[in-house]
Amino acid sequence: MKNYLPRSTSGIFYTGVVLVFALIPVFVSLSGQIFYLDIFSRIMVLGIAAMSLNLLIGYGGMISLGHAAFLGIGAYCVGIPVYYEIYNGWVHLVLAIVVCGIFALVTGAISLRTKGVYFIMITLAFAQMVYFTFVSLEEYGGDDGLVIELRSEFGTWLDLEDNMVLYYTIFGVLLVSLFVVNRLVQARFGRVILGSKYNERRMQSLGFDTYRYRLVCYVISGILCGIAGLFLGNFTSFISPEMMDWTRSGELIFMVILGGTGVLFGPIIGAGVFILLEVWLPQIITFINKLELGVELPHELWHLILGAILIAVVLFGRGGIHGLLTRRKRG
């Protein structure tokens, strides 16, 4: 079995990762590149979402192609109350937890009766239903989405309208999530989930109700993703059904794989690399074009490069970035 706690070498690396996130605002203000505050806020939010998906994929072996639905529901739990001028962030938070929890419980109870590819498809089906539900809700913008005029209010001491405060709030949520997920997978609960990924029969014969364990895992994952959605809504100040599309779920899966499945820090790193690629690749193409080398690279080329990286990671990069790092250290 793999070791799910960072070893001392990778421990240093992970401390470094946390430090980078902690210090980004300083770099940002020193260099004047305020935009990177946004980028790293996004990385952390999607990192938390990917972490919740990692609970399912990496530890539980449950491949969900509908996880973006939780992200969207969480964001609408900010958007819709704000639309009715309810700004209290605690209300939003409770709403996100309750709605995502119930949705995960109901859909999970049905989905977890299936396995493998059928599970992929049924989670997709539920996500599509949520997607079309919000498309049909004319009142909340339908396809156009909903502009979130003011951010959640968690009290006077935590003014999320200030991007810096929002950044550190998300950072705090990230740390708490890391802690919670780590404790969870260390505990007996995590071992049962992991055990039933590899050999469900054995866990059942040991007397564990694996279905119930999986369901609890699914609900926890859904709630965590919903909380990420809450901050996504606050961060982008805008929410549309688009954010729940199956391709967004696919991107979350990619983040998990890219960072390394079943590794605590994998999803964060995966989210970071994914988003930085998304930001930098078009800029690199623009830059190369400005050099006027005689060939004009088309703007859309970056999609192709991203696709090629995706394929390369799966075909050649077993274990994602975490795998690459540990392999090099051990080799």
Added chain:
Amino acid sequence: MDWNPFLIQFINGLQLGILLFLLASGLTLIFGIMDFINLAHGSFYMVGAYFCATLTFLTGSFVLAAMIAVGGVFIVGVVVETTIVNRLYRADHLDQVLVTFGLILIFDTLVQMIWGPEGMVIPLPPVLDGQFEVASLVFPTYRLLIIVSGLLVAAGLYLLVMKTRLGMLIRAGASNRVMVSALGVNINRLFLIVFALGAALAGLSGLLIAPITETSIGMGNAIIILAFVVIIVGGIGSIKGAFYAALIIGLIDTMGRSYLDSLLKLFMSVQNAETAAPALSAMLIYILMAVVLAVRPQGLFPPTGTR
């Protein structure tokens, strides 16, 4: 009551179903026999449409162009299978989903780089561009052609699968993969043929729709999810299941778009009904899939011998 509008919508639904079937039949075989999830199946649909568009302008004949284009997509299928896909038959579904997701990005970009972002309208010969009249029923001729050619292909597939040696292997593979390879059949070649055949069918589906809509980048991505719904509802690996499920889903979608808004207007405001109806009819399809998965996960018409 005037039944003509209803009949027209019924034929529209059939036509959508037939197109879905062409796309889904390849997908279900690839899935059933190789246990391979191909999200990029929709890319063959797109490539077929673009090949056909260019060839129509080159040769001046839509029918000739269509035939060459199907062959072209078959070759693209062979290339994709031998370079990338055949490495992934043993991989888990997660890897397959990701690689084929990457393939979608690559195909979409390549098509945009080759053909540009604007779509192409495929001109039809005047014979096909008109309307067909039976009694008081008027219907575009070309849509009838889709239905007829789709049914012919379905019949051809039936004969291929039921009456030939290749078909026997395909059936055997769909119900018990390990057994077929144990029998000493060249499994690699079987996989290659099935994959490329599936690609060609998807290409055919795409080039048939293109003269109605137009070719566009990512046109396959919208419909591929529907095709997955079809094969899940029909039962993975089952051609027959794909056929019935495609017709059911084509009809649900069309009928939903035609009549759901009038139905909703009975108990909600006109404006809300107009917005909600298209979304709800799209949702009906996923509700159907979720119900099938929850109650009868093997699908409505699973291939015989599984279970």
Added chain:
Amino acid sequence: MRIFRKLLTGTISAMVLVGFSPMATADSVKIGFVTTLTTPAAVIGNDMVDAVNLAIEHIGGKMGELDVELIVEDDGFKPDVGKQATDKLVKQDDVHFVAGYIWSHVLLASRKSVLDAGKFLISSNAGPSQLAGKLCHENFFSTSWQNDQTPMAMGEVLNQQGVKSLYIMAPNYAAGKNMVAGVERTFKGEILGKDMTGWGKVKQVEFAAELAKAKASGAEGIFIFYPGPPGAAFIKQYQQAGLQGQLPLYSVFTVDSISLPKFQAANLTGVMGSSMTQFWAPDLDNPQNKKFVSGFKEKYGRYPTFYAAQSYDTIFLIKAAVEAADGNLDDMDLMRATMEEAAFPSVRGKFSYGNNHMPIQNFYLREVVEDADGVWTTKVVRTVYENHQDPYAKDCKN
């Protein structure tokens, strides 16, 4: 918690101090331009960018003493991606003007980022009702139109032509809703049916069911709004269903110089002679338009679209403001006052701005014809509205 808070405020104020740099005097005007460069709608975005580049070329790359620096971003046809691109322009590139925006929903999602940062936002196409009314802003300008205006003109045309009943089809998004509201506002006959078709991630391009409903409704005409690729699909299916004789086509923003060459290549004669309304046409007779259309045709070998015309105007609007402020880009008030006068040479001829900074302008009836070289284009038939103002201006508290 209190310690945390103290730490936080401490770090933040330190950062603000470090991050503060003296105001640099600008030596270039930075213009951010958000449009669609991927997906099939990239064909519109490319046309707009071509027009902007032509305009910059025509002004010699300079506005007064300042160089023009153009930064183009892709919205991917998605509101959230467009907002992200806008944030990048505002925060990373620190542009002075953010312009572009084909799609109403993208513009609505991005509005806050630009206006909160105290920059000018110029729509080169989208004209959602919200931005003309309640959400109007002193720093928001449009070089196009408010969504309702063009279909209102079409409704007027329908009345004049004695059309008694109408079937309506439009995509289900912000602009589609405005277009429908617009034609319903002026059309006096009966509306026998209406379909709002899917426009989200999956854009509906198969209209068989809706066309059959339209035909069965017995309406005397069909009004449509399908910008970009779905428009071509609609026209194609309209012709295949043999409706051109029975259900005359009245469109807005659907038949344009992007779709016409494709229709001609596929010989879709059904579109010939069909009518549409618009604020501009390639054959409008004024010096600026002649320079624009001939320059565009020379450089790119095709007719410009209305999207291109609006984008070309955008650059001249900005140029007028920058030159009036004598290059002092911090003088927002002076630049705003200059833009409000609409004193720049516009391809549509003389127009003025309303209190909501939407153009008050003429609308023309246009018809599809063949030009002298055998190329399909559109030509002005007559003026429908003179100096028309959108109906939302009264809700604007500017």
